[in-house]
Amino acid sequence: MTDLRVVGGDLLPPESDRRHLLSIADLTGDDVERLLSTAHSFALSQERDTKKLPTLRGRLILNVFYESSTRTSSSFELAAKRLSADTMTLKSTGSSVDKGESLKDTALTLSAYDPDVIVLRHPQAGAAQFVSQVTEARVVNAGDGKHQHPTQALLDLFTIKEAFGRLDGLHVAIVGDVVHSRVARSLVQALRLVGAEAILVGPPALLPTGLAPATHDISAIADADVVYVLRMQKERMLPGANFVPSLREYTERWGITPARVREGQRVMHPGPMNRGVEIDARVADSDASLVVEQVRAGLVVRMAVLYDLLTSGPVAVETTMEVA
Numbered sequence: 167m168t169d170l171r172v173v174g175g176d177l178l179p180p181e182s183d184r185r186h187l188l189s190i191a192d193l194t195g196d197d198v199e200r201l202l203s204t205a206h207s208f209a210l211s212q213e214r215d216t217k218k219l220p221t222l223r224g225r226l227i228l229n230v231f232y233e234s235s236t237r238t239s240s241s242f243e244l245a246a247k248r249l250s251a252d253t254m255t256l257k258s259t260g261s262s263v264d265k266g267e268s269l270k271d272t273a274l275t276l277s278a279y280d281p282d283v284i285v286l287r288h289p290q291a292g293a294a295q296f297v298s299q300v301t302e303a304r305v306v307n308a309g310d311g312k313h314q315h316p317t318q319a320l321l322d323l324f325t326i327k328e329a330f331g332r333l334d335g336l337h338v339a340i341v342g343d344v345v346h347s348r349v350a351r352s353l354v355q356a357l358r359l360v361g362a363e364a365i366l367v368g369p370p371a372l373l374p375t376g377l378a379p380a381t382h383d384i385s386a387i388a389d390a391d392v393v394y395v396l397r398m399q400k401e402r403m404l405p406g407a408n409f410v411p412s413l414r415e416y417t418e419r420w421g422i423t424p425a426r427v428r429e430g431q432r433v434m435h436p437g438p439m440n441r442g443v444e445i446d447a448r449v450a451d452s453d454a455s456l457v458v459e460q461v462r463a464g465l466v467v468r469m470a471v472l473y474d475l476l477t478s479g480p481v482a483v484e485t486t487m488e489v490a
């Protein structure tokens with residue numbers, strides 16, 4: 167039997183404030199610090215031969231995905247399993263599923279199983295918040311349209327902190343299709359909470375206004391510690407809309423090639439990557455790349471999020487979790 171001590175629970179806010187994880191905007195800097203520290207403890211537990219912890223035994227976690235997902239859905243499922251919860255993943259193609267009654271009916275149907283947590287990915291902004299209002303379960307937003315993807319931002323912070331040993335004062339250049347990106351929206355807010363800075367770089371039509379300083383000049387990435395590359399999210403563009411002249415020109419002007427990455431810089435991408443478009447394969451596979459580390463962080467950060475939502479105050483101050 168080995169003990170895993172999760173520290174930092176003294177920062178826990180009142181339970182009423184932390185029922186759901188819908189947006190980074192709902193978190194404080196202390197919340198982020200606590201979640202990253204819990205994730206770090208779980209990362210240590212995952213280095214052992216026996217990786218399963220009994221912490222959430224008897225709890226039910228439902229993963230409901232109305233949009234495609236590889237990393238997010240698999241890591242939530244594995245996170246629940248590593249914490250000994252019962253888990254079920256429901257997938258839908260999404261195209262025929264509307265907001266309003268149908269989403270409400272799905273939520274009510276699933277609520278009949280008395281889940282402790284519903285993890286939801288949905289193409290419409292606000293879907294997770296909507297479900298949180300019609301279910302007793304805690305809701306985790308696993309991506310709602312182009313609005314928010316809070317667990318991605320948390321796993322990105324975790325990855326950056328592991329790589330640089332700190333977050334405060336770091337500069338992150340977010341490059342590409344920012345306007346359609348829930349990842350970028352959550353990440354900019356999360357970086358602000360920990361004292362890091364973001365700059366947005368890409369074609370003018372793909373840069374939102376008012377989120378963070380922005381430029382179309384790719385040479386601006388030279389000052390960044392981290393180059394965070396985004397996919398062209400065609401599924402969120404109106405049919406026929408031309409945001410860039412052509413993918414070839416996009417790659418020429420904004421693609422992350424070896425020549426554009428300077429010594430000491432690290433490169434991140436939330437996946438799925440379009441190699442040869444927004445990121446050159448030689449960069450994706452280089453030592454500068456943190457892409458695999460991001461996937462690994464996704465597991466332990468999602469374990470931390472589930473743990474944090476389902477355990478309260480005194481339990482987390484110094485919790486002993488016996489390895490099953």
Ligand code: NCD
Pocket residue numbers: 237238309315318348349396397399436437438
């Ligand atoms: C992102 C998403 O779905 O928002 N991917 C992910 O969760 N790992 C980014 C994307 O689809 O480009």
